[in-house]
Amino acid sequence: MSIIVQTEQLTKTFQKQQAVDHVDMVIREGEIYGFLGPNGAGKTTTIRMLLGLMKPTSGTVRIFGKELQKHKLDILRQVGSLVENPSYYPHLTAYENLNVVREIVGVPHKRISEVLETVRLTEAAHRKVKGFSLGMKQRLGIAAALLHQPKLLVLDEPTNGLDPSGIIEIRELIKSLPQQYGMTVLISSHLLSEIDQIATAVGVVSRGKLIYQDQMSNLRKLARSTIRIQCSEPGKAVAALKQLELAAAHEQEQLILENCSNRSVADAVSLLVHQGHDIYRVEENKQSLEQIFLSMTDGVSL
Amino acid sequence: MLSQLLRSEWMKIKRKGLWFLTVLGPLGVVGLTMVNYGVRKDYLLSISDDDWSVYLDSILSLTPLALVLGIVILTSMMASIENQTNAWKQWLALPVNRSSVYLSKYVIATTLLFVSSIILGIGTTLYGLTLGLGDDIPWLRIVQVSFYPWLASQALIAFHLWVAVANNNQGITVSIGVVGVILTFMAFFLPDWFLWKWPTLANDWNNPFINIVLGISAGLLLFIAGMWHFCRKDVS
Numbered sequence: 001m002s003i004i005v006q007t008e009q010l011t012k013t014f015q016k017q018q019a020v021d022h023v024d025m026v027i028r029e030g031e032i033y034g035f036l037g038p039n040g041a042g043k044t045t046t047i048r049m050l051l052g053l054m055k056p057t058s059g060t061v062r063i064f065g066k067e068l069q070k071h072k073l074d075i076l077r078q079v080g081s082l083v084e085n086p087s088y089y090p091h092l093t094a095y096e097n098l099n100v101v102r103e104i105v106g107v108p109h110k111r112i113s114e115v116l117e118t119v120r121l122t123e124a125a126h127r128k129v130k131g132f133s134l135g136m137k138q139r140l141g142i143a144a145a146l147l148h149q150p151k152l153l154v155l156d157e158p159t160n161g162l163d164p165s166g167i168i169e170i171r172e173l174i175k176s177l178p179q180q181y182g183m184t185v186l187i188s189s190h191l192l193s194e195i196d197q198i199a200t201a202v203g204v205v206s207r208g209k210l211i212y213q214d215q216m217s218n219l220r221k222l223a224r225s226t227i228r229i230q231c232s233e234p235g236k237a238v239a240a241l242k243q244l245e246l247a248a249a250h251e252q253e254q255l256i257l258e259n260c261s262n263r264s265v266a267d268a269v270s271l272l273v274h275q276g277h278d279i280y281r282v283e284e285n286k287q288s289l290e291q292i293f294l295s296m297t298d299g300v301s302l
Numbered sequence: 303m304l305s306q307l308l309r310s311e312w313m314k315i316k317r318k319g320l321w322f323l324t325v326l327g328p329l330g331v332v333g334l335t336m337v338n339y340g341v342r343k344d345y346l347l348s349i350s351d352d353d354w355s356v357y358l359d360s361i362l363s364l365t366p367l368a369l370v371l372g373i374v375i376l377t378s379m380m381a382s383i384e385n386q387t388n389a390w391k392q393w394l395a396l397p398v399n400r401s402s403v404y405l406s407k408y409v410i411a412t413t414l415l416f417v418s419s420i421i422l423g424i425g426t427t428l429y430g431l432t433l434g435l436g437d438d439i440p441w442l443r444i445v446q447v448s449f450y451p452w453l454a455s456q457a458l459i460a461f462h463l464w465v466a467v468a469n470n471n472q473g474i475t476v477s478i479g480v481v482g483v484i485l486t487f488m489a490f491f492l493p494d495w496f497l498w499k500w501p502t503l504a505n506d507w508n509n510p511f512i513n514i515v516l517g518i519s520a521g522l523l524l525f526i527a528g529m530w531h532f533c534r535k536d537v538s
Contacts, residue, residue, distance in 0.1 A: 051395040053537040076397040087392035089383060091317045103310040104396045144392065 001028040003065070004152055004184045005050065010059035012045050019045045021208035022059065027152075027186055027201070030178050034199030034216070035188035038297060042208040043188040044084055047156045050186070051081050063152065077105070080145030081154040085161075086137040090130040094121055094140050097129055098147060105148035115143040119173065135166035142170070153177060155187045159194060171198050192293055206297040222292050227265055229255040229272070230281040237272055244268060303399060307406035314383050315410065320376060324414045327372045328422035331364045332429050339433060353435040358447045361426050365451045366501035370486045372418060373455060373462050374479025376411050381466035381475070388470075390537050400533040407467065408525060411459050415452055423448030446510065454500040454513040456521030458482070461497065464528030468535070 005027035012020040020042045027033045037043050048054040050061055052072045061068040063075045088097050098112045116122045119139040129137060138158060145153055155174065159167045175198060177183045189195050195202060195216075202219055204212040212219070231237055234255045241248045241255070244267055249256040257268065265282070272279060315321075338360060339346060349356050384390045394400060427444055462482075466475045485498040492499045494506055500517045503510035 048391070048537065051391075053391055053394055055534075055536065073397045073399070076395065079395070081392070081395045083391045083395065085388075087387050087389035089314055089389065090387065092314070096313060096316070100310045100313050101392075101396065103306050103313070104398055106306070141392070 001030060003027070004029050004031075004063065005033075005186065006062045007046075007050070008060045008062075010046065010049060010061060011057050012042075012049060012054060013057040018208050020049070020056075023205070023208075023210045024213075025203055025210060026213065027184060029184055030182065031201045032174065032178060032185045032187060032199050034195030034202040035186060035205065036192060036195045036202060036293070037188075037190065037205035039190050041190075041205045041297075043190075043205055044156055046205070047081075047083060047154055047186070047188060050154060051079065051083065052076065053083070077148070078151040079154060080148065080150035080152070081156075082138075082141040082145045082158055083154075083156045086134075086141035088129045088137055088140055091128065093126050093128055094132075094143075095125045097140060098144055101144045101147055107148050111147055115146045118146060119143045120169075134161045135163065138162060138166070138170070142173070149181060151183060153183050153185045155185065157188055157190070159189070159191075167194075174198060192289055196289060204293065204296055211296050219289070219292070223287050223289050224259050225284050225286040227257040227260050228281075228283045228285060229257070229269070229279065230283075231255060231272060232278040232280075237277055240271060240275055240277075241268055244271060303402050304406060304409075307398060307402055308409060311406045311410050315380065318379055318383065320379060320414060323372060323375060323379075324418050325421060327368045327418045328425055331361060331368050331422060332425035334364055335360050336429060343433070347435075353433075354430065354438070354440050354443070357430055357433065357435055358426070358440070358443055361422075362447050362451070362503065365422065365447070366486050366489065367483060369415065369418075369451050369455050369501050370458060370483050370498065371479075372415060373411070373458050374476065374482060376414055377459065377462040377466040378472050378475045378479065380407055380411060381463075381469075382472055385470050385472065388538075394537055401529050404463075404467070404529045404532045408460065408463055411463060412452075412456065415455070415459065416449075419449050419452040450503050450510050450514060451501040454503060454510075454517035456517045457497050457500065457524055458517075458521075460521045460524035460528060464524060464531065467528070467532055 003026055005025060007023055007025040010020055010023040010025070011018065023046060025046070035043055035046070045054065049056050050063070052068055064078065066075055068075055089100065092100070094116065095112060098115065102109070102112060113122070116125050119142055121136060121139055121143065124132065124136060129140060132140065142155070142158065145155070158174070159170050162170065174185060174187060177185055187198060199216050202212070202214065202216050203210055230253065234250050234253055237255050238248045238250045244264070246257060246260070246264055246268055257265065269279060269282060346356055346360070347353055384393060394403065423444060426448060462475070462479065465478055466472070469475055482498050485492065485496070486501065489499040489502045489504065497520065500513040503513050505512050
């Protein structure tokens with residue numbers, strides 16, 4: 001998979017405060033990259049630098065293999081974006097709002113109807129945006145970003161302020177984009193659950209630093225469960241469990257089994273009972289993604 | 303790119319009342335002159351043998367005020383189209399040159415004011431004809447009264463566009479504009495180098511052409527400075 005977005009030591013300083021601190025971000029083709037971090041962590045500033053809205057204090061941004069500073073227009077022709085709360089012209093209708101953008105990106109008129117259909121705003125096409133609900137405005141913003149069928153879609157907190165049904169709707173829409181149109185998506189959020197449900201890769205930012213970046217599946221592996229069995233003579237129990245080819249460990253009068261299926265746990269307990277061990281307690285310890293992130297972000301909740 | 307941007311900008315100013323203001327300004331000038339002549343026509347016709355000249359001077363005394371007010375309101379309203387919902391971040395993340403974006407705003411503002419000048423020229427001629435100021439219609443002077451203030455105002459357009467685009471708070475923009483209108487009102491007492499004096503076409507040499515040259519050249523410098531600032535500005 002080719003690399004779509006790559007930043008090297010990307011840094012932005014505002015009056016001596018480092019909003020973005022030497023970020024090395026890598027987004028590969030076809031990924032939905034979840035950019036996760038608490039409010040004020042530097043997500044929006046990073047995204048603004050990726051879109052050329054802000055100039056980095058130092059570091060570089062490469063998109064589609066080209067340096068942003070030198071090939072800005074070429075790159076932006078293939079990028080769709082929605083930054084923070086939706087921007088729109090309230091005195092114009094949804095159709096007119098998209099037509100204003102259409103002139104710039106140079107696509108035929110029929111694309112407007114298509115994207116309005118995609119975000120389910122066809123019926124409201126000729127109503128002024130002033131009277132739209134936040135969810136409708138947000139969907140219009142996404143429609144504008146999709147208008148020229150970009151290769152890279154950058155969405156900054158696209159579900160902010162939406163009601164649960166709106167969130168689900170937008171999530172499903174975003175999920176479908178890589179398969180349907182071959183897009184790569186960068187989506188930022190301060191909600192872990194949001195990223196967990198949508199992203200295939202994840203970058204965690206805290207206090208301007210990118211503190212974790214990997215495939216979502218690898219992150220989920222960190223959240224594996226352990227079974228702790230409190231029993232009499234755990235030392236002997238460990239040896240006994242070798243018959244079942246279970247790798248058990250012995251720690252503080254407890255037996256620890258990692259990544260066990262229900263069947264294995266049942267077999268282990270049954271074996272130990274048959275061999276005369278007293279079982280006092282069987283517990284599952286599962287480290288949630290929240291706990292992992294809390295430890296990553298030094299307790300700043302997501 | 304500029305033509306695409308201009309088409310977009312024309313669409314954006316729809317329903318914002320900019321066209322209404324464009325028409326209102328010159329009609330206001332002619333309307334006030336109508337009131338003036340309606341109240342004391344006999345006196346005004348007795349001042350000089352050249353009635354057209356008195357009439358056109360009366361128009362020219364009102365035009366700069368309307369023009370400066372128009373510049374302030376138009377530039378502020380145009381910037382507010384983006385400032386209102388911070389649409390700059392969407393607009394400038396599109397494949398557009400920032401310098402072209404800035405130029406397109408300037409072109410729209412100056413074109414609207416040019417249209418105002420045309421309407422002023424037509425209104426001035428028509429009302430002048432109804433007053434019976436004489437058969438010898440001074441066409442050249444009418445064109446000068448209608449379009450010279452607009453040419454001499456290019457620096458003010460560039461200045462106010464810069465102020466309006468650089469400030470999200472249109473309160474600042476309008477406050478500066480109000481001060482500008484007051485300065486224009488007192489233009490007679492201002493030195494010749496003062497921006498707000500130029501639309502009055504008055505100067506020590508009694509040559510309105512100097513104001514035009516000053517307006518256009520300073521306008522160019524202010525436009526470049528504003529554009530330079532706009533191109534380098536971080537969009538928050």
